[in-house]
Amino acid sequence: MKRPxxxxxxxxxxxxxxxxxxRAGGYQTVRQSLGKIDPDAVLAAVVDSGLGGCGGGGFxxxxxxxAMPSVATRPGPRYFIVNxxxxxxxxxxxxxxLEGDPHQLIEGIILSAYAVQANxxxxxxxxEYHRAIALMEQAIGxxxxxxxxxDNILGSGFNLIIHVHGGAGRYICGEETALLNSxxxxxxxxxxxxxxxxISGLFGAPTIVNNVETICNIPHIVANGxxxxxxxxRNGAAGTKIFGVSGRVxxxxxYELPMGTPMREMIEEHAGGMKPGYALRAxxxxxxSTGFMLENDLDTPMSFAAFAxxxxxxxTGTAIILDDKTxxxxxxxxxxxxxxxxxxxxxxxxxxxxxxxxxxLKSIEAGEGKLEDLDLLTEMTDTLAPGRxxxxxxxxxxxxxxTGLAYFRDEFERHIRDGECPWT
Amino acid sequence: MTAKSILTAAELDGIAALISHYPTARAACIDxxxxxxxxxxxxxxxxxxxxxxxxxxxxxxxxxVATFYNLIYRQPVGETVILLCDSVTxxxxxxxxxxxxxxxRLAIKDGETTADGKYTMLPIVCLGHCDHAPAxxxxxxxxxNVDAAQLDRLLPEARA
Numbered sequence: 001m002k003r004p005x006x007x008x009x010x011x012x013x014x015x016x017x018x019x020x021x022x023r024a025g026g027y028q029t030v031r032q033s034l035g036k037i038d039p040d041a042v043l044a045a046v047v048d049s050g051l052g053g054c055g056g057g058g059f060x061x062x063x064x065x066x067a068m069p070s071v072a073t074r075p076g077p078r079y080f081i082v083n084x085x086x087x088x089x090x091x092x093x094x095x096x097x098l099e100g101d102p103h104q105l106i107e108g109i110i111l112s113a114y115a116v117q118a119n120x121x122x123x124x125x126x127x128e129y130h131r132a133i134a135l136m137e138q139a140i141g142x143x144x145x146x147x148x149x150x151d152n153i154l155g156s157g158f159n160l161i162i163h164v165h166g167g168a169g170r171y172i173c174g175e176e177t178a179l180l181n182s183x184x185x186x187x188x189x190x191x192x193x194x195x196x197x198x199i200s201g202l203f204g205a206p207t208i209v210n211n212v213e214t215i216c217n218i219p220h221i222v223a224n225g226x227x228x229x230x231x232x233x234r235n236g237a238a239g240t241k242i243f244g245v246s247g248r249v250x251x252x253x254x255y256e257l258p259m260g261t262p263m264r265e266m267i268e269e270h271a272g273g274m275k276p277g278y279a280l281r282a283x284x285x286x287x288x289s290t291g292f293m294l295e296n297d298l299d300t301p302m303s304f305a306a307f308a309x310x311x312x313x314x315x316t317g318t319a320i321i322l323d324d325k326t327x328x329x330x331x332x333x334x335x336x337x338x339x340x341x342x343x344x345x346x347x348x349x350x351x352x353x354x355x356x357x358x359x360x361l362k363s364i365e366a367g368e369g370k371l372e373d374l375d376l377l378t379e380m381t382d383t384l385a386p387g388r389x390x391x392x393x394x395x396x397x398x399x400x401x402x403t404g405l406a407y408f409r410d411e412f413e414r415h416i417r418d419g420e421c422p423w424t
Numbered sequence: 425m426t427a428k429s430i431l432t433a434a435e436l437d438g439i440a441a442l443i444s445h446y447p448t449a450r451a452a453c454i455d456x457x458x459x460x461x462x463x464x465x466x467x468x469x470x471x472x473x474x475x476x477x478x479x480x481x482x483x484x485x486x487x488x489v490a491t492f493y494n495l496i497y498r499q500p501v502g503e504t505v506i507l508l509c510d511s512v513t514x515x516x517x518x519x520x521x522x523x524x525x526x527x528x529r530l531a532i533k534d535g536e537t538t539a540d541g542k543y544t545m546l547p548i549v550c551l552g553h554c555d556h557a558p559a560x561x562x563x564x565x566x567x568x569n570v571d572a573a574q575l576d577r578l579l580p581e582a583r584a
Binding site for chain 2: 077086087088089090091092094095127128129130131163165166167168169170171182183184185186187188203244245246247248252253254288318320322323326330331334335337338341342344
């Protein structure tokens with residue numbers, strides 16, 4: 001099985017330095033592309049590859065790049081930004097790439113920035129990722145010293161500066177327009193769209209924001225072609241993806257697998273199934289903003305399209321397992337605590353609605369709930385539905401609540417009827 | 425600025441270097457707060473005012489930013505801040521027992537600092553270490569599979 005994204009990563013070891021990375025074939029695409037092939041050819045390969053945004057949205061990367069106005073029609077600064085603000089509960093894949101192979105990300109940034117003709121790049125890494133920030137800065141220093149970054153890279157006439165911006169907390173920074181506000185030194189509140197960042201982004205200039213994993217795919221697409229990339233996937237999906245599992249499985253961790261691998265295969269074969277004494281009750285397929293999935297849906301291929309067809313989202317592809325010894329109401333209350341705390345406070349439904357949801361769930365969990373509370377919660381899933389709030393935070397929060405109320409109705413009612421949590 | 429600077433020469437140089445990475449001075453404000461906090465542990469009012477002045481921002485504008493981000497401390501914290509994850513996987517894997525254990529050892533609750541000024545304890549969102557839950561940051565060090573034995577090692581002066 002091909003593992004292009006993690007081929008250089010050895011667990012618990014320092015990542016490849018520049019020499020080792022180049023020995024493993026690294027930066028060949030930069031040497032062969034910059035000034036030698038047209039930026040549009042790089043863009044075309046990414047469009048043809050079918051690569052989708054790995055931050056959770058799955059939006060076609062090539063189409064995002066195509067939405068940027070050309071240099072001719074829009075002269076002036078252009079920015080390329082890597083979103084490394086990995087803070088979705090249950091998600092631990094970008095940290096692996098940042099710490100495990102920083103040069104792969106830099107190579108991806110150089111090619112991507114070349115494709116969209118941006119001369120300034122920022123890598124926005126969440127502040128808690130101290131090791132990732134240090135390793136990225138070190139690798140950027142090595143690349144600069146070798147002439148792979150800076151002015152007139154390898155004599156190509158293309159200039160690129162990369163700066164690592166360490167964040168200072170707050171989940172909302174992962175929302176791409178909130179991230180832009182944060183980079184400008186403001187509170188991280190989302191911006192009104194349109195205009196999209198591709199038209200008017202950082203400092204008002206055309207800007208691309210892509211996830212870490214998305215950009216780590218670029219060198220492999222440029223080196224091997226779009227057709228090769230598509231052939232890596234299964235069940236109609238393209239490429240590989242870093243999936244993951246946490247919770248009570250035998251081998252929690254990250255697994256680079258073909259996009260489109262059935263969820264069951266990852267959990268049972270790669271993660272070794274459930275730990276003795278625990279049964280799988282349900283799972284969140286890709287972080288806290290995705291809806292619950294039950295055992296009978298486990299054969300769903302892990303692709304953005306297959307999950308969308310089921311009315312769910314693949315999200316970040318890192319699954320959180322809810323086992324039979326964990327209270328589903330407590331689990332959902334924890335998720336809603338997260339979202340209520342991380343609401344940026346900009347729009348009223350999210351700012352006031354999420355704490356209300358959280359308090360209602362906590363009172364049910366404490367045995368002080370009323371049956372009417374379930375109607376209130378159901379109403380809130382509508383009040384905070386997509387289109388009712390400024391950004392996707394609150395609708396994302398409602399995914400687990402909507403499905404949780406449907407799948408665990410008995411458990412909610414039992415808490416209310418018995419006046420206590422049956423799991424404590 | 426005519427009044428004597430509160431910030432050290434190293435801090436002033438550091439902020440100047442940070443500003444060079446952005447087209448506007450203001451864009452360096454979060455980086456600057458973090459740089460100054462590194463040694464001072466928190467951002468006192470007079471320090472905030474001087475940074476605002478350096479970046480051409482009003483004090484209110486900078487405080488608006490400083491109070492938004494949870495890793496900028498506007499009150500004193502201990503030498504080492506313990507950030508224990510409270511997101512869903514760590515919650516499921518026993519973070520509440522770990523929190524109670526740390527609380528007992530250090531005689532502090534969430535948001536408090538030990539009397540000797542060594543530790544502050546705070547909850548934090550998912551640290552991206554879910555396959556080794558429960559996880560926490562001790563200062564800048566990420567620790568996974570936190571249990572009583574780990575705490576014995578990490579907090580030797582406060583054995584259970």
